[in-house]
Amino acid sequence: MNREKIHILFFPFMAHGHMIPVLDMAKLFASRGAKSTLLTTPINAKILEKPIEAFKVQNPDFEIGIKIFNFPCVELGLPEGCENGDFINSYQKSDSSNLFVKFILSTKYMKHQLESFIETTRPSALVADMFFPWATESAEKFGVPRLVFHGTSVFALCCSYNMRIHKPHKKVSTSSTPFVIPGLPGEEIVITRDQANVVFDEETPFGKFWKEVRESEISSFGVLVNSFYELESAYADFYSSSVAKRVWHIGPLSLSNKEFAEKAGRGKKATIDEEECLIWLDSKTPGSVVYMSFGSRTSFTNEQLLEIAYGLESSGQNFIWVVRKNENQGENEEWLPKGFEERTTRKGLIIRGWAPQVLILDHIAVGGFVTHCGWNSAMEGIAAGLPMVTWPMGAEQFYNEKQLTKVLRIGVNVGATELVKKGKLISREEVDKAVREVIVGEEAEERRIRAKKLGEMAKDAVEKGGSSYNNVNKFMKELNSRK
């Protein structure tokens, strides 16, 4: 075998939900003997630098670095400093979805920089986010294999694929009429047009973009997935045979963070002292705390936050609630019922901003996770062996929630049936019911047992000899043999 070091370029889409797993992946490959280089823009490089430095101090022999690409926001017609998708949420009061599309389309500006970097470094592979369809061609020019990172499960990819092929949404009269997604292996998956949230009109700029995303995947070398084979083997096999794409399940990627500091340093700086948070959890009985968080981008209206607060309080369960406000809400706390924190002081903890999520999920006191079903969060919940309350809101989150509730049977839906932009309010009664349901009772116990088993399987997958561990080996061997 050629012993020359493998060099992999990792190019995450610039948003925390994409950068976090890609950094985990870059660290994973570095720890397995590859040289990893992350490609990003100046502001995002600042976010990645600290955890990378910490990783290098712990592992001086591992090779990992950053290459910074220029991204002139103002010249590109974007607001100054708009280098990260999460910025858009906090910036634009109206029309934020148009700005988000513009931001995604603007990333193509980095194509030339990517090509000249590939030309000079001649890496073994380029792992680029699905939001960069143009990257397949850039890599191809220099004979470098391009891998796609979707950030989601293969189950969700299979759902999207069958929606495109069979177009079941065209056979129903309204956007809220349920239908079965045809062609899937296993369970019948029922969804609505709203929930599927797919851009079908290929004539719009965003529709054209999605078409490019699909085509670039078909001509790519394959797909890397933050999941493990045993979790979704039927779907992985279906995907390989139908889309004829090679898939390497190499996750859960969050499990590559072993130490306290690594787990605490994922994403933004936590707005709570991590040690204090763990001390608070230490004071609670095992499995008694519900952790509620909605990812890196979602924020709710005051009205919805109030319902959540009342629901949590009346459930009587211990909780950690991560609240991210949008910029319209200002500093006042009208979203919190009067005296809420005094009344719930022994039972609850509110984290206003960013939580050290993986540290919390891994704590023995946590017994359930209320999640928006972003795939990173879902996978982190699975890796921690936790049952979940599912509260999907957009993107591919409704597919993820079907996987958690119908296929894996470790989730309870809170009552979220529509995209959040449609404005359905989840009532305090629904929050109360779902939170109790995930912690208390016979069905909760059955769910807990299933979730615990999946958590053990997830950990086995990344251990030496496990399926994800072996997939990393196979993938690296293949890159080596191409040299």
Ligand code: UDP
């Ligand atoms: N996250 C975190 N603390 C927070 C919120 C989010 O550490 O307070 C992390 C979470 O662990 C996950 C990522 O941010 O790794 C969010 O990704 P996900 O796919 O769940 O949702 P998105 O933010 O993309 O909607």
